[in-house]
Amino acid sequence: MSQTSPSGPGALRLIFPQWQGASGPSTHQLHPGVDAHDTQLSFNLGPALLELLSPDHDGPTAHVPVSTDTSDEALATVDGIYARGAVVRQLTAALTILRDAAPESVVTFGGECSVSVAPFSHLASVYGEDLAVLWIDAHPDTSVPGDSYTGFHSMALATLAGEGDAGIIAELPALISPSKILQVGLRQWDDEGxxxxxxxxIKSVGIMDTSEDSRRVLDWIAGTGATQLAVHIDLDILDRRDFTNSVGTNTDGMRMSELVRLIADVSTVANIAGLSLTEHLPVELMRLGGLLRNLPI
Known part of the structure; x- marks a missing residue:
């Protein structure tokens, strides 16, 4: 029915290297041997590499300006959200880009998971009830302010569904009904969200281990009546045997071939109007960057 990636004159490639939503004191523990400053900015480098490695794009590309200020003032927790000031400014900038460009489809190369909030809300304003969301992620991302973890990326999906920070939700052009959201590959069932x-x-299905498993997702899409899809992919969904540059150390994730098959399968029953790739952590390159700064070059 459709291609497996949004394309054509209505397509926008959005580069959104936001890192603040996944930051905080605990982040440094994820990257042993990496300078603390680099750790704060860990999700900032990934989108540039995704853009570099991706196929050529003949449509428009837009870059969301993202601060790299790691001062205590810039990263202050406000109303239960770490670095809320930066998160709100950058979300507003992304929404402005989307409003002015008015794309019919969006590919987002992002830092942490909350970069999907702006493009998916935009697409919901374009397609209304004809849009459904596949949230492919090991974590639920349905936490809310007041939970013990204050990173906004853990609140991204709840925000899209209208739960959470009222000021942020009020900025969104449209929300997405929980009945139009399916979580795929959820493994962190002890999460506060x-x-x-x-x-x-919000419904969920597990890891897509076999080709028959796609049928559960296809049946769910059919049940929503939606013909447009926004697909969020957090790279932590991938099995560590295939990919190590993301959060987590488990080998119970989705294999790359299974992810590709699932996306191809859903594209036969609905148009993929939105696709986000998030949470790429190029740890070895971060370590290399630290070395380069200490060499006389």
């Missing part, structure tokens, strides 16, 4: 997920009634 599970309570919100269950209260909202």
């Amino acid at each position: 599970i309570a919100v997920k269950e209260r909202l009634g």
Whole structure:
């Protein structure tokens, strides 16, 4: 029915290297041997590499300006959200780009997961109830302010569903009904966000181990009546045997071939209007950057 990637005159490639939503004191523990400053900016480098490695794009490309200020003032926790000031400014900038460009489809190369909030909300304003969301992620991302973890990336999906920070939600052009959201590959069932997920009634399916497993997703899409899809992919969904440059150390994730098959399968029943790739952590390159700064070059 459609191609497996958004393309054509209505397509926008959005480069959004936001890192603040996944930051905080605990982030440094994820990257042993990496300078603390580099760790704060860990998700900032990934989108540039995704853009470099991706196929040529003949449509428009836009870059969301993202601050690299790691001062205590810039990263202050406000209303239960770490670095809320930066998160709100950058979300507003992304929404302005989308409003002015008015794309019919968006590919986002992002830092942490909350970069999907702006493009998916934009697409919801374009397609309304005809849009459904596949949230392919090991984590639910349905936490809310007041939970113990204050990173906004853990609140991204709840925000899109209208739960969370009222000021941020008020800025969005459209919300997405929980009935039009399916989580795929969820593994972190001890996350605080599970309570919100269950209260909202957001459905989920596990890892897509076989080709028959795609049928559960296809049946769900058919049940929504949607013909347009926004697909969020957090690279932590991938099995460590295939990909190591993301959060997590488990080998119970989705294989790359399974992810590619799933995207190809869903594209036969709905148009993929949005696709986000997030949370690429090029740790070895971060270490290399630290070396380069200490050499006389």
